[in-house]
Amino acid sequence: MIRWRKGTVEGIRREWPGAVELDVVIGDDGAHRALAYPDLVGRPEPGDTVLLNTTALALGLGTGGYAMVVAVPDRLPPDPAGPGHLVKARYTPLQATVLGADEQDSPHHEVLRDADSLGGMPVVIADLHSALAPILAGLLAARPGARIVYLMPDGGALPSWFSMSIARLKDAGALAATVTAGQAFGGDLEAVTVHTGLLAARLVLDADAVVLAQGPGNLGTGTKWGFSGVSAGEAVNAASVLDGRPVASLRVSEGDKRERHIGVSHHSLTAYGRVALARADVPVPELGGAFGARVAAGAAPLGDRHTLVPVPVDGLHDTLRAAEKDWGVRLSTMGRRLDEDLAYFLTAAAAGRHTAALLG
Structure with missing residues (x-):
């Protein structure tokens, strides 16, 4: 092993x-x-x-x-100091204790103890970590100065430290803070569940909106149900039950070599069409041409359960290029750069653009 x-x-x-x-x-x-x-x-x-x-x-x-x-046997770190009894990576050789925002020793415990509502806060949900930066780009281009928090569950990497994107987005001021939930750790705040992570983002970190996507390292098996992005559907339910406004960002590709991911990925259709029981806004990018028609047709079955929202993508290519330059973030998904799979990044940015409209 x-x-x-x-x-x-x-x-x-x-x-x-x-x-x-x-x-x-x-x-x-x-x-x-x-x-x-x-x-x-x-x-x-x-x-x-x-x-x-x-x-x-x-x-x-x-x-x-x-x-x-x-x-590092000859250079061991000091023992941890201070409160914190949340154990993450539990019962593995590298299990670690952290201070959870929701635990009794936390200064935020009183705020979170009976908390039960996000007060309508938008929660943008995506399958892949690579959607984080383009969602932020689309959102902040329309609502500069909005305070956005990233919530990282444990579907991909467990340490948030693995992500260079998080560090650069925070340095650039595009991302206010990170919350790590479940077995994930290393965020500005730690949480036991996605639910308390959302509440901490809103009530402790004063988020205007949350982007929720797994960390780097999506796990898939080529089967209908065997992929870590199934959690995107569960996140829709969590945001809804807490009186948030779920926005389900589609995974779309025109550059993937695997047919199951061309157009609207089967990951989105399964997570949002089968797992998500609550209603969400599903931004559908107006990509134009035959491929745009394929995306619209692929998303159509989700309209039985969700609200499909057509979103123009004019200007978003330039927005994404500027974000990559200004934030120092390399836009890449599955090894494909911005212009190698433009539809993927435009779709995520369109979800950000729609979320910005909800903040108005």
């Missing part, structure tokens, strides 16, 4: 809040990319011996194809 190796840190490649990317020499295999989370394992330095989990490296995974640093 786990491929264990020892390695020696050759050098530091780059770092961002919560993570350090390294070159690590592993036996006779030469140097490989490795990733360490200093808050969990300590900060490795060149020359250090590190214990590694090389499973993802051996599998050749795209998003997470690193050797993961499990421990």
